Amino acid sequence: MSEPVYNVALTGNPNVGKSTIFNSFTGMHQHTGNWTGKTVENAKGEYRFHGASYTIIDLPGTYSLNPSSAEEEAACGYIQKGLCDVLVIVLDAVCPERNLRFAAELISRSKAPVIVCLNLIDEAEKKGIFIDDRKMSEMLGTPVVTAAARSGRGLDELKTQIERAAKAGKTPCSVCSHCSSECCRSAALRKASNPGELAAGIMKECVKKGEGSDEFDRRVDRVILSKAFGIPIMLLLMLLIFWITIVGANYPSQLLSRFFSWLGVKLRLLLDNAGCPGGLESALIDGVYTTLSWVVAVMLPPMAIFFPLFTLLEDLGYLPRVAFNLDTCFRCAGAHGKQSLTTAMGFGCNACAVTGCRIIDSKRERLIAILTNSLIPCNGRFPMIIALISVFLCPAGGGALSALIRAAVLTLFIVLSVLVSLAASKLLSKTVLRGVGSSFVLELPPYRRPQIGRVIVRSLFDRTVFVLLRAVAVAAPAGLVIWLLANVSVGGSPLIEHFTSFLDPFAVLIGLDGAILAAFILGFPANEIVLPIALMIYLSQQTLSEVPDLASLSALLSLHGWTSVTAVCVIVFSMFHFPCSTTCLTIYKETKSLRWTALSMVLPFLIGCVLCAVITFINSF
């Protein structure tokens, strides 16, 4: 006999903790973050409880059963068709009024049994909000489980109630054990003629708010959102994050470099002793191994540090404040205020940001956000930019001050990229994507203390695994391909030379050289392999004898004619060129149009070429 399988759906207002509950039930790692609109796709997972299997689906948050966007429509459709065995409505105990109205509406309309989960009860208690959940349960006619999902509190009770509802096939009565759920529910609804009144009634009788319960948040916001301090604080935070990334990545990078060069020697010996033919050994070591070790040693540490820091900021609830401060800016550029959020996401990963553009409801403004997002340098490009700044644009030295200067220069480049993305948005809104701006409604959620330990460990681990996997899947094969191109000759010279000399005339016009441009083109699969590929091309006539660190990088590049201007052009081109393959695929998936995907590749490329050409031109004086 087969085990029963029940379908559970998680619904509720945005940003109430549905994804947190989902994660702890299923052990999956849906991204959570303290701002509304974080979850844009349905997530499905499974868990087992007392011998039964449960499929749980995490629906994007909705404010009401009148959907205003495609995501809300999908969520509402799911709820109203009664496609689940149990519906769990998650409420934010800190914001009971609005959440209750939604819950009351849902309870009256849901065909499936309902369980109400009052989440963030710990936050509510800290803010002096006390809720009588038993009375609330009586008035709503459904069980009410209080929970603090982040700490796991109340989750077992929730699973128990879900089980009761699933097995009974109807909403369990939590007031009296002998009456059917119908009697309590209809009693509650008889008291109020509409959900609004029921919600107001519950607020009056069950919720006690202390005075000034959001005092701390308001005091912080008064500074963060002030016209004088808002944007400077934002720039300072960016500077701080970059500084920590640069300083923090330094030592691990050195360690990894040393480890890989030691390992490289051992591997060569091993292959020699095994009688490996010279060609194959070179292909494996100079090709695959070099690229792999470069990506891991130089690219991994900054990425592994930046991402957790960014996640902490997200969890804190800071991002909507950024959207508030920059809304006017983005609106002048013809874009939607929420584009500031997708821009912020772009710093992490452009592909994720493109998916995240779903938070912008209007199709026109969503397209603008999607098309300009790859003008924002993602995590994968930071390490190269940082390395070039360190080698060519900043005074040498390993001290904290020198790291601060590098962080400041990086911040300047980033500000430039945001300005360029605004200019590009304006261009698009005046040419191919003309139209009227849509309205802007943004919720500023309460600040939540990020679980620093958990976020850092989880994010660090996830990021490291991700980069390592990408290195193996993308960088290693790419290294092999480059080696082949460099060692297979046609007509007297290696294939790679044909390629680079073909690109050279154009590349010189924009301050680069054939090898760099070839590296960008061959680096299409993933941005973090661009620098390793360029190095490989330069090294292709030589054997690897140096440790991949900054000093040898400097020597190698200068040998091939690099100057500070070259470095600036490469940095600019790195920020403004066609998006990586993953991003392009995601753009196609989101827009379902080859035309827009093509534009998304051509637009940044043209911008990069033009800017680099201008820099080169100015420099020639």
Place this chain on the structure above:
Amino acid sequence: MEKEEKTLGEILPGESLNISAVGTGSPVWRRLGELGFTKGATVDKLYVGFGGSPIAVRVSGAVIAVRREDANKIKGRQTF
């Protein structure tokens, strides 16, 4: 205490409004209604951005930011 009607855009941060009328015609008003901007509700104006926009308001226990044009369509009696 003045009994004349003011808009959300007109009052100063720190002041409150008891809503008597909201805007119509655009889908944003349904969303704002769901968020708590309804007749009879009291909203507290909190912060204002550059050039008077956006405007952050405490409503229904949460903090919501709207643009100035929309705020100017929310009318009510000022309460203190």
